[in-house]
Each structure stands twice: as C-alpha cells, then as structure tokens.
Amino acid sequence: MTTRTKAKPAASQPAAPRMMTGAQIVVEALREQGVSVMFGYPGGAVLPIYDALYGQDAIRHILVRHEQGAGHAAEGYARSTGQCGVALVTSGPGATNMVTPITDALMDSIPMVVITGQVPTHLIGTDAFQECDTTGITRSCAKHNYLVTDVNQLARIMHEAFYVATAGRPGPVVIDIPKDIQFATGQYVGKAGITKPTYVPQRTPKAEAIKAAADLMTRASRPIFYTGGGVINSGPRAAEKLRELQALTGFPVTSTLMGLGAFPASHPDWLGMLGMHGSFEANNAMHDCDLMICVGARFDDRVTGRIDAFSPDSKKIHIDIDASSINKIVRVDVPVVADCAEALDALITEIKALKRKMPDLTAWHSQIDGWRARRCFAYKNSSDVIKPQYAVERLYGLTKDRKTYITTEVGQHQMWAAQFYHFEEPNRWMTSGGLGTMGYGLPAAVGVQAAHPDALVIDIAGEASIQMMMQELSTAVQHKLPVKVFILNNEWMGMVRQWQELLHGERYSHSYSESLPDFVMLAKALGGHGIRCDKPDELDAKIQEMIDHPGPVLFDCRVERAENCLPMIPSGSAHNQMILGEITGNEIGEAGRKLV
Amino acid sequence: MSDASMKPGAGPKSAYFLSHSDEAVERRTLAVLVDNEPGVLARVVGLFSGRGYNIDSLTVAEVDASQHRSRITIVTQGTPHILEQIEAQLLRIVPVAEVIDITNSKSGIERELALVKVAGTGEKRVEALRIAEIFRARVIDTTNESFIFETTGASEKLTQFIDLMRPLGLVEVSRTGVLSIQRGKEKG
Numbered sequence: 001m002t003t004r005t006k007a008k009p010a011a012s013q014p015a016a017p018r019m020m021t022g023a024q025i026v027v028e029a030l031r032e033q034g035v036s037v038m039f040g041y042p043g044g045a046v047l048p049i050y051d052a053l054y055g056q057d058a059i060r061h062i063l064v065r066h067e068q069g070a071g072h073a074a075e076g077y078a079r080s081t082g083q084c085g086v087a088l089v090t091s092g093p094g095a096t097n098m099v100t101p102i103t104d105a106l107m108d109s110i111p112m113v114v115i116t117g118q119v120p121t122h123l124i125g126t127d128a129f130q131e132c133d134t135t136g137i138t139r140s141c142a143k144h145n146y147l148v149t150d151v152n153q154l155a156r157i158m159h160e161a162f163y164v165a166t167a168g169r170p171g172p173v174v175i176d177i178p179k180d181i182q183f184a185t186g187q188y189v190g191k192a193g194i195t196k197p198t199y200v201p202q203r204t205p206k207a208e209a210i211k212a213a214a215d216l217m218t219r220a221s222r223p224i225f226y227t228g229g230g231v232i233n234s235g236p237r238a239a240e241k242l243r244e245l246q247a248l249t250g251f252p253v254t255s256t257l258m259g260l261g262a263f264p265a266s267h268p269d270w271l272g273m274l275g276m277h278g279s280f281e282a283n284n285a286m287h288d289c290d291l292m293i294c295v296g297a298r299f300d301d302r303v304t305g306r307i308d309a310f311s312p313d314s315k316k317i318h319i320d321i322d323a324s325s326i327n328k329i330v331r332v333d334v335p336v337v338a339d340c341a342e343a344l345d346a347l348i349t350e351i352k353a354l355k356r357k358m359p360d361l362t363a364w365h366s367q368i369d370g371w372r373a374r375r376c377f378a379y380k381n382s383s384d385v386i387k388p389q390y391a392v393e394r395l396y397g398l399t400k401d402r403k404t405y406i407t408t409e410v411g412q413h414q415m416w417a418a419q420f421y422h423f424e425e426p427n428r429w430m431t432s433g434g435l436g437t438m439g440y441g442l443p444a445a446v447g448v449q450a451a452h453p454d455a456l457v458i459d460i461a462g463e464a465s466i467q468m469m470m471q472e473l474s475t476a477v478q479h480k481l482p483v484k485v486f487i488l489n490n491e492w493m494g495m496v497r498q499w500q501e502l503l504h505g506e507r508y509s510h511s512y513s514e515s516l517p518d519f520v521m522l523a524k525a526l527g528g529h530g531i532r533c534d535k536p537d538e539l540d541a542k543i544q545e546m547i548d549h550p551g552p553v554l555f556d557c558r559v560e561r562a563e564n565c566l567p568m569i570p571s572g573s574a575h576n577q578m579i580l581g582e583i584t585g586n587e588i589g590e591a592g593r594k595l596v
Numbered sequence: 597m598s599d600a601s602m603k604p605g606a607g608p609k610s611a612y613f614l615s616h617s618d619e620a621v622e623r624r625t626l627a628v629l630v631d632n633e634p635g636v637l638a639r640v641v642g643l644f645s646g647r648g649y650n651i652d653s654l655t656v657a658e659v660d661a662s663q664h665r666s667r668i669t670i671v672t673q674g675t676p677h678i679l680e681q682i683e684a685q686l687l688r689i690v691p692v693a694e695v696i697d698i699t700n701s702k703s704g705i706e707r708e709l710a711l712v713k714v715a716g717t718g719e720k721r722v723e724a725l726r727i728a729e730i731f732r733a734r735v736i737d738t739t740n741e742s743f744i745f746e747t748t749g750a751s752e753k754l755t756q757f758i759d760l761m762r763p764l765g766l767v768e769v770s771r772t773g774v775l776s777i778q779r780g781k782e783k784g
Contacts, residue, residue, distance in 0.1 A: 135634075135635060136635075136638070139635065139638060139639060139642055140642050140646050143690070144690040144691075145635075147634060147635075149634075164690055196690060196691075197693075198630075198631055198690065198691050198692060198693040199690045199691075322688065323684050323687065323688075324681065324684035324685050324687070324688050326684075327677070327680060327681075328681060328684075
C-alpha cells in the first residue's frame with residue numbers, strides 16, 4: 001500500500017511564483033493588458049520576443065514594411081479604438097525609425113506602448129552592432145521610457161508602462177529590453193494594483209472652478225465652445241457630455257483639427273473647424289466671443305493665429321487634464337484641471353442646479369448666421385477638371401452612410417478633408433495634427449482597419465505624402481486589410497507650393513515632382529488595385545468602384561494643380577483677418593514671414 | 597473679408613509671442629523630489645534645455661534610500677509666466693513626485709558650500725587667513741604657500757568671500773550649488 005500526502009488546499013498557500021523568460025513575460029503582459037493586435041518588425045535584438053509570439057494566437061501581429069509604419073499603425077489603432085496601441089521593433093535602426101511616430105503620438109496625445117529590443121546588457125555602451133541609446137534618444141519625445149536591466153522588474157514595468165501611457169493626458173511610452181533580459185528567467189507579476197505613485201493625474205474638477213465656470217456660462221451673451229482632441233481622448237462619454245451640455249446651453253461649437261467628430265457636424269450649432277484653414281464663422285466667433293469654453297484643446301499656434309489679437313474681449317474657461325497646458329500660451333480666467341468627461345458632467349449638474357434663466361443668444365446666433373452666409377468654403381467648380389474640394393465632397397457623399405474611418409497625410413489634402421468631410425462621431429478621424437507627419441495616413445489606416453475589419457477605411461492622401469510610406473500597401477495586402485488610399489494628385493507639394501505663392505513671389509523651389517510613380521501600376525505591383533480618374537463626370541462611378549473593391553486600392557484622383565486651400569489666416573494675423581477669395585501675395589507682413 | 601480689415605504687414609508679433617513676456621525676470625529656487633530611477637536627472641535637465649529655460653545651479657543626491665527618493669535643487673530664472681510653466685512642466689515628468697518653491701515659501705532656507713584655493717606668501721597670506729576667520733571659513737589644507745578654505749552659507753556670502761580672496765591670490769573655486777530645505781517640523 002502506498003501512502004499519499006494529501007495536497008493542501010490551494011487557497012491556504014501562496015500561489016507559486018510564475019517563472020518564465022523575459023520574452024514570455026512580455027507576451028504574457030501584453031495578453032493580460034488585453035492587447036489583441038500589435039504592429040512590428042523583427043530584428044536581431046527582439047528575436048526572443050518574436051519566438052514567444054510564434055504559434056500563439058491571443059495576439060495578432062501585423063508585420064509592417066518599415067518600423068515607422070508600425071508606429072503610425074499603432075497610433076491609428078489607438079485613435080480609432082480608444083485603446084493603447086502597441087508596436088514592437090528591434091534595436092538601433094528599428095528604434096530610430098520609431099522616433100517619428102513616438103514624437104507624433106506625444107504631440108497628439110495618443111496612448112502607445114513601444115517595445116524596442118536592445119543589445120545585451122554587457123554590450124551596452126560599446127557601440128555594438130545595431131546599438132543606439134534608445135532611452136536617451138526617446139527621452140524628450142516619449143511621455144516616459146524604461147531601460148529594463150532586471151528580468152524580475154520586467155512584468156511590473158510592462159504594466160506600469162500601460163498605466164502611464166493611458167493615465168491622464170495619454171502619450172507614448174518606450175520599453176527598451178536588452179536581449180539577455182529577454183532570455184533570462186524571472187518572475188511574472190499580474191497587472192493588478194500596478195500604478196505609478198508619482199504620477200496620479202487629477203481627474204475630477206475642483207468644485208469652486210466648476211462654480212465659477214457655470215456662473216460665467218449662465219451670464220454670457222456671446223459664448224462659444226472651443227473643443228479639441230482631449231474630448232476624443234477622454235472617451236465616448238466626454239463626447240456625449242459635450243452634446244448634453246451644448247443641448248442645455250445652446251452655445252455654438254467649434255473644434256480643432258484633432259477634435260473633429262466629438263460634436264456632430266450636422267448639428268445647426270456646429271461652426272466647423274477653427275484655425276488657419278478653419279471656417280470664417282468659427283474664427284470670427286472666436287474673435288468676437290465674450291466667453292470661450294476651451295475643452296481639451298491647447299491653444300496651438302495653428303488655432304490662435306496672432307496671440308496678442310486672439311479673442312481680445314472674452315473671458316476664458318480652460319478644461320484640461322494636463323495642468324501645464326493651462327496658461328501656457330493664453331492666460332485664462334477659470335482653469336479647470338480635470339478629465340473632460342468629468343468636468344463637463346460637473347458643469348451640467350451645476351448649471352442645472354443654478355436654475356438660472358439662460359441669456360438670450362438670438363443676437364449672437366444671427367451674427368454667426370451673417371458670417372455663415374459668406375459661405376467661406378465655396379469654390380469654383382469645373383466640368384473639365386476635378387477640383388480637390390469636389391473630390392472630397394463626392395467621397396463624403398458616397399461614404400457617409402457607411403461605417404467609415406478617415407485618415408490623412410499632411411498638407412492641402414488634409415485641410416480639404418477636414419473642411420469637406422464631415423464627422424458625426426468621435427474616433428472616426430485620424431490625422432497627424434501636432435507634428436504634421438507626411439506618411440502618417442496609410443500606416444494609420446492599416447492600424448484602423450486591423451481594429452475594424454468590417455469598416456470602410458480611407459486614407460485621404462496627397463501624391464507627395466503617400467510616397468513617404470507607400471510600401472505599407474504591401475502590409476495591407478499581406479494581412480488582408482482592404483484600406484483605400486484616395487490620392488488628391490496635383491503633382492505639387494501643394495501646401496509648400498501655396499506658401500511659396502503666398503510668401504516667396506511664386507518662386508516654386510523644389511515643390512514640383514517632375515517624376516511621379518504610375519499609381520495604378522504601383523498598386524498592381526504591390527498586390528492591390530489601382531484606379532485613375534481625371535474627369536469630374538466619372539468620379540462617382542470610380543469612387544464606387546473603389547468602395548466595392550474587396551481589397552486595398554490606390555485611387556489616383558487627378559485634380560486641379562494650382563488650387564489653393566482657403567480660407568486661410570496668414571501667419572501672424574488675427575482670426576478676423578482671413579483670406580477668403582484669392583491669394584494676392586501681399587497678405588503676410590515682415591514678421592509673419594518668419595513664422596512657420 | 598473686406599480689404600480694410602485685412603491689413604498686410606501690420607507688424608504682428610510672433611505667433612509664439614507670450615502675452616506676459618514683458619514681465620520682469622525673477623530668480624527662483626525649486627526643490628524637486630523625484631524617484632531615484634535611471635535617467636531621472638536627464639529628464640529634468642532635458643526639460644530645461646528642450647524648452648529653453650535657464651539653470652543657474654543644480655544639485656542632486658539621494659535623500660531617502662528606502663523610498664528611492666532624490667532631491668534636486670534647481671536655481672532658475674524667468675518671468676512669472678515662465679516660472680509657472682517650469683513648475684507645471686516639472687510635475688508632468690512621470691517620476692517627479694513634488695515641486696517646492698523655496699523662494700516663495702516663508703520658511704525656505706538656502707545654503708551653499710565652497711572650496712576656495714588661495715596661494716600667496718607674506719602679508720597677503722596673513723590677510724587671507726584673517727578674512728577667512730571673519731567668514732568662519734575652515735582651513736582644510738595648507739602648504740607653505742597656499743590654503744584651501746571651506747566655507748558655507750548663503751550664495752551671496754560665498755560670492756563675497758571669493759571676491760575678497762581674488763586680490764590675495766585666488767587660484768581656484770569649487771561650489772556645490774544651492775541646497776535648500778524648509779524651517780520647522782513639517783516635511784517639504
């Protein structure tokens with residue numbers, strides 16, 4: 001007879017430490033964080049992590065063609081889902097190629113965790129093959145970064161990185177993992193309870209700030225909501241609360257480039273985007289308002305124009321979760337440090353509790369209607385040549401009733417997309433606002449499509465921008481991500497050309513591409529479908545062909561070559577000094593010429 | 597827009613012109629309490645260089661090993677608007693736990709230490725030693741032709757001492773930069 005010792009009940013003894021390799025810790029932490037899609041490119045210093053990814057199916061890995069593409073794809077994924085994007089790249093050039101997307105995500109407050117391989121610990125500092133000082137290089141362009149030197153800290157750092165990337169104002173976090181740490185065995189810890197005690201953003205607003213804001217809001221006669229990307233970043237609840245507060249007050253709403261979609265463009269109180277290429281009514285309303293309620297925006301120079309003439313007669317309320325954004329550029333009267341949704345919710349409650357009769361806004365609305373009547377986005381259409389504005393209008397008309405996500409590159413086409421494509425919901429619009437990264441749109445679309453396989457994802461592009469990341473069409477083909485690239489092809493770097501016309505006496509220095517790829521053949525070469533259109537009357541049918549095609553499409557839309565993007569606030573000018581009709585070349589003064 | 601309201605070349609200031617940049621520049625001592633993790637000093641210093649702020653002096657050391665807490669004392673200059681931004685930007689750095697404005701706190705104390713090498717003979721040597729006594733500076737090294745003095749105090753006192761040593765054969769100075777703490781029983 002054999003005796004068996006009965007095992008003690010599991011609950012009474014501490015769980016055995018979960019030991020695994022560093023590479024397995026990385027994958028397990030990603031899985032525990034709920035990551036289902038990541039973007040990356042392998043190389044020597046991350047091979048153990050790639051080995052740990054092999055054969056598992058919890059996380060879908062999208063293999064890109066250039067590390068920068070992985071970063072922008074992770075950004076697109078994050079913006080369209082509200083989840084943290086994840087990218088995995090190797091050391092040295094893999095890491096340096098990620099610097100642009102990391103900076104882009106910092107400028108636009110996109111939550112992203114970037115894992116970079118590093119040479120083994122004992123080789124750090126020896127100029128080893130594919131070594132670079134990743135944490136040094138990314139220190140000023142990431143929200144935070146880590147160099148992992150102990151495998152037993154790896155799991156905690158992974159979880160902490162997700163906390164830091166998503167808490168408060170979101171941003172990119174870099175985790176640099178030497179190859180020997182990926183091979184070493186260490187203890188896995190779960191994500192429960194892991195935060196960062198020195199980083200606890202204030203989410204709920206102070207009561208006195210809300211009282212002061214509500215008091216101003218119930219007395220204003222020319223109020224305006226100026227909303228930004230913070231409303232999107234805060235989550236769908238913030239957009240709901242914005243709509244609720246607007247319905248309660250009847251105030252008109254404008255938004256930055258980054259905030260489009262938080263408020264429905266079909267709403268009668270929607271003024272359109274503000275800023276350099278914003279609407280006449282939005283900019284004039286900003287200039288003439290007596291109360292500005294800034295929600296999750298940061299008074300960027302593209303938005304404010306000339307600062308000393310910026311909205312001179314208004315009281316300003318600024319809601320931002322990042323205290324350093326408040327009073328950075330423009331002095332405000334009521335700072336509210338809080339999450340947008342929390343602050344908007346508190347304002348709704350406070351205004352309802354005040355039970356005050358809201359001021360009569362009839363005069364203000366009729367003044368705004370006067371500005372609207374200028375029809376600032378009107379353009380001269382043509383039956384011979386496709387106007388870029390018309391192309392975006394038709395694209396909008398033919399796709400607005402679908403579940404459509406729009407990404408863009410950077411330049412004139414981006415501004416036309418912002419002016420002529422209208423958004424009803426948040427998270428449907430992905431664009432590189434702060435950094436202005438040409439090449440963002442296609443990889444971002446890849447990321448969006450990976451998150452929303454059934455949606456229609458369109459990158460509105462220019463023929464110059466698209467060439468910066470066009471290799472990612474191959475990624476889309478491999479992973480069966482049917483993104484559509486709608487190129488407004490005017491053969492010029494259009495915004496550069498426009499500025500040269502405006503500022504440099506029409507001396508078009510190096511802004512014309514004398515050689516362009518045949519985009520239809522290029523699409524074929526990369527395994528996609530190519531469409532070309534240069535006649536306005538064929539445009540609808542060809543856009544429909546693009547929509548109906550089941551795979552990735554490059555659409556070469558030949559448009560008017562010399563079209564300018566208007567209206568425009570010339571640099572160094574105020575909101576009420578917009579160029580509406582035509583550029584004369586005398587709009588910008590000496591000081592304005594020195595600005596970007 | 598009518599041509600009348602469109603005034604080209606109306607002398608706009610920079611788009612980055614800050615509305616309070618005509619304010620006077622002030623000097624400020626900040627104590628920055630941070631998690632003592634790799635790269636934290638680089639983050640703080642990088643913030644100053646990256647955003648164009650000044651650092652007049654900087655000291656750093658771990659002050660609580662059990663909590664991995666380090667204290668960085670920074671003396672900086674700027675307009676009130678810039679100084680407000682510096683504090684807000686410092687607090688944005690993930691491992692920064694706290695920023696204390698020592699200058700604007702009634703109970704702030706600032707001290708600095710200097711090592712001052714003076715070489716000379718005869719009357720100058722005697723005079724150097726006599727002034728050192730007045731400043732309560734200690735002699736920590738001596739040869740027939742030189743002294744090294746150690747002196748502590750407010751930065752202005754150290755500067756005054758060094759200025760007095762200059763005609764008496766001042767060779768070299770080493771200063772720690774400003775350290776700070778607050779009076780009373782409370783922490784921070």
